[in-house]
Structure formats: C-alpha cells, structure tokens
Amino acid sequence: MPLWPVYTGTNAPHDGITELPAPPPWRAFDGGPPLPPPRETDDASPDRVHRAETYRATEQTVQLVNAALYLRRPLLVTGPPGTGKSSLAHAVARELRLGPVLRWNITSRSTLHDGLYQYDPLSRLYAARRSAESDPVDTSGIENHLRLGPLGTALLPYERPRALLVDEIDKSDLDLPNDLLHVLEEGEYEIPELVRAARHTPKAEVLADGTDEHVTVERGRVRCRAFPFVVLTSNGEREFPPAFLRRCVTLRLRQPDDRHLAGIVRAHLGEPDSYAEQLIERFLSRVGGGDLATDQLLNAIYLAQSSDLAAESLDELATLLMPYLGQAPQPDAF
Structure with a gap:
C-alpha cells in the first residue's frame, strides 16, 4: 500500500517521496529525458536550515501537504504574516530530500516570463561582435545568454519533484495568477528563442536556477516528469480567480494557540x-x-x-x- 502520510511533519529526513502512488490519470506527466535529483549540498544558508529544522506543522498542515503531493497540485498557503508560510516549503523539502528550494519572490512587476527563464539579447550581441573582431571562442549561441528561472527549473523532468516557493503571490498584478494556470495545469512550457533555433541546434545546454550546472533542453520545450511541490504563499490581501483556486489545494494558517x-x-x-x-x-x-x-x-x-x-x-x-x-x-x- 502507498505510504500516507509521505510528509510527516517530524522534520526527520527520509525517502518516503519514492513511495508516492502513481498520479491521477489527469495529472500524469512524461517529460524526459529524466534528470537525477539535485545533489545534496552542505552550503545551504544557516537561517534556511534552521527554519526547516524548527518548523512545527499542525495536523491540518500535514494532511493538506500530503493531499497536494498525492494530487500533484500546487499548495496555496494563506495566513497572517509570521505564521510560517514560507518556512513550510523548506521544512517539506528537507524532510523529503527534495533538494534546495527554488524561490520566486513576487512583486507587482513580476511576469510569468520572469519565473520561466531570462534571456539577454544585448549580451549575445556583444558576444557576437567580440567573436567577429578578435575572440577565437564563439559565445554568441543563444544558450550562453539564457538562464532558467525558478519556475522553469522546477518543471524540468526531474525523477523526484523539486520544491518551489512562489512567495507573496498576492502582490502580483491581476494577470499573473491566470497566466500561471496553463503552465501549472500542463506542466510544460516553451522557450521561443530555442524553438526558433531548434532546426540548427536541436539541443541546448542552459543554466538552471540556483546553480552553475547546465541542463539539456531539447527543441526549446520543457515538460516535467515529477510534478514539483509548489507552495504559493499569500497574506490574504486579495482574492484569486475561481479557476485558479480550484487548481490549488488551499491551506489557511492561523495564529498558533x-x-x-x-x-x-x-x-x-x-x-x-x-x-x-x-x-x-x-x-x-x-x-x-x-x-x-x-x-x-x-x-x-x-x-x-x-x-x-x-x-x-x-x-x-x-x-x-x-x-x-x-x-x-x-x-x-x-
């Protein structure tokens, strides 16, 4: 029988994530080629390690985290400031050994593009000029000037889910939650710059978020394999569209007793x-x-x-x- 709960809230690291049952048929993803889990590192910032080790989950939190993991759905965590919304992502990632938490801090200017990838055409232009003038190494390829964002990295075809914290989504403009719907529902996205270049360069080695390591993107398309554990935090300062809410598991945190x-x-x-x-x-x-x-x-x-x-x-x-x-x-x- 599958393990329930996978996340126990005890803060003791374990490999229970490997015992998740198969996803619901409508949430099964087949991205590839599969990527191994990110390497465990010992250089995580002490404050984040402390927050993960000391987080105290309520029974309701444990149940709804497991619901999100089983259903492969984002977890929308609402509540007053200081109730541990962002710490929850670090606690789950530590217990389930999901690797470093990918973090996307939302502002009123944040767009979906920011979370997926960043491309710098000006630096590519300068590289092309240097190569034409004197530099024997051509660094003008698109992949040398493109880096995946936290959301884009979380949706890579990892064998185990990555943990993604989308912090304070209620600060975004009105369009961002709706823009996220398709990506989170389909578990995939395209990088138009790489799609256009795919005829001549079908595979591109690009930098992933939070690391200096490169990952392979084929024909400019990324599709997840294990849907990431996505925590969307909100201070309750705005309401979200019903279509967005029904695609999330919602956890409402209150002041502790x-x-x-x-x-x-x-x-x-x-x-x-x-x-x-x-x-x-x-x-x-x-x-x-x-x-x-x-x-x-x-x-x-x-x-x-x-x-x-x-x-x-x-x-x-x-x-x-x-x-x-x-x-x-x-x-x-x-």
Whole structure:
C-alpha cells in the first residue's frame, strides 16, 4: 500500500517521496529525458536550515501537504504574516530530500516570463561582435545568454519533484495568477528563442536556477516528469480567480494557540523559562487586537535570554518589539 502520510511533519529526513502512488490519470506527466535529483549540498544558508529544522506543522498542515503531493497540485498557503508560510516549503523539502528550494519572490512587476527563464539579447550581441573582431571562442549561441528561472527549473523532468516557493503571490498584478494556470495545469512550457533555433541546434545546454550546472533542453520545450511541490504563499490581501483556486489545494494558517506557540519557542530557543512563559501569555492576549507575527515574540524572548536588562527594561523592550503590524507602536497596550 502507498505510504500516507509521505510528509510527516517530524522534520526527520527520509525517502518516503519514492513511495508516492502513481498520479491521477489527469495529472500524469512524461517529460524526459529524466534528470537525477539535485545533489545534496552542505552550503545551504544557516537561517534556511534552521527554519526547516524548527518548523512545527499542525495536523491540518500535514494532511493538506500530503493531499497536494498525492494530487500533484500546487499548495496555496494563506495566513497572517509570521505564521510560517514560507518556512513550510523548506521544512517539506528537507524532510523529503527534495533538494534546495527554488524561490520566486513576487512583486507587482513580476511576469510569468520572469519565473520561466531570462534571456539577454544585448549580451549575445556583444558576444557576437567580440567573436567577429578578435575572440577565437564563439559565445554568441543563444544558450550562453539564457538562464532558467525558478519556475522553469522546477518543471524540468526531474525523477523526484523539486520544491518551489512562489512567495507573496498576492502582490502580483491581476494577470499573473491566470497566466500561471496553463503552465501549472500542463506542466510544460516553451522557450521561443530555442524553438526558433531548434532546426540548427536541436539541443541546448542552459543554466538552471540556483546553480552553475547546465541542463539539456531539447527543441526549446520543457515538460516535467515529477510534478514539483509548489507552495504559493499569500497574506490574504486579495482574492484569486475561481479557476485558479480550484487548481490549488488551499491551506489557511492561523495564529498558533498556546501549546503550538510554546512548541515553536522550544524548537527555536530551548525550553521557555518563567519570563519567556510570561511573554507567551502576553503575546496571546494581544493577538485578537491586531496582527502579530511569531518572530516578534521570538525576538523578544531571545533578547531577554541574551541580555542582563532588568525586568522593567525588558518589558519596555518587548513592547517596542511587538507592535501590531501596520500600526504605530502602542506602549500602553502591552
């Protein structure tokens, strides 16, 4: 029988991803030739490693992550700032050994093209001129001036799914979610510059995102083999089209309760002392009055543990560190 849950939320790395059942017939992809999983590296930034190791998933999070993995669907994660939306992608990638997380940070100017690949025709023109004048090595080929983006890299035909974080998609313009529909539904895309050159150069070696290694793209077309684990995060600042929502598994994160919050503090900073427990209680008492982020609490506890300030000074500092997000600090509210 297939393994459920594949993602357990225990943060213990394992190869359970190999025990996923075959995808639903309408989500089966056959891209190739297959690429091996990316090499495990030991040079990941310490902050990302820490976030992955200390993430504490709720039971609902575990269930919906597994639903997204089984169904080969993107996971749309919504919730207030500081509830661990982006950390979830790193935690799943670490536990399931999916390799480094590919990250696409969305702004109001982001387009689908940005996520798929970047092509620099000007640098190609300069390379052609140098080659014609004096350079014996011709570097004017299109593939030398093209690099896959995070979305484009995630859709390469890897044997195992890659993890892709599309962060703060609610900041995008109105067209981007709809533009993503076709690519995420079909699991494929074309690079027109390589398609046009395919008659003379059917295979191109291009750089993948986040690495200096080249991958082969045949005839300018990329199709996935294992659909990536895609996490789309949103702070809930806008609504998405129904057509987009029905193609996603939606996870709504809320502020953690006292037990969950204590577990988060314990994972990051060790067993809470009496003063940390007081800060946790005060934090929870204020949550209903406005948006607060868990990392605000972690900052306050860390400074309390790392300084020799008197209790009164610590209280004042904690007040300054934990204002409601988007509002002016309220010293008398804490």
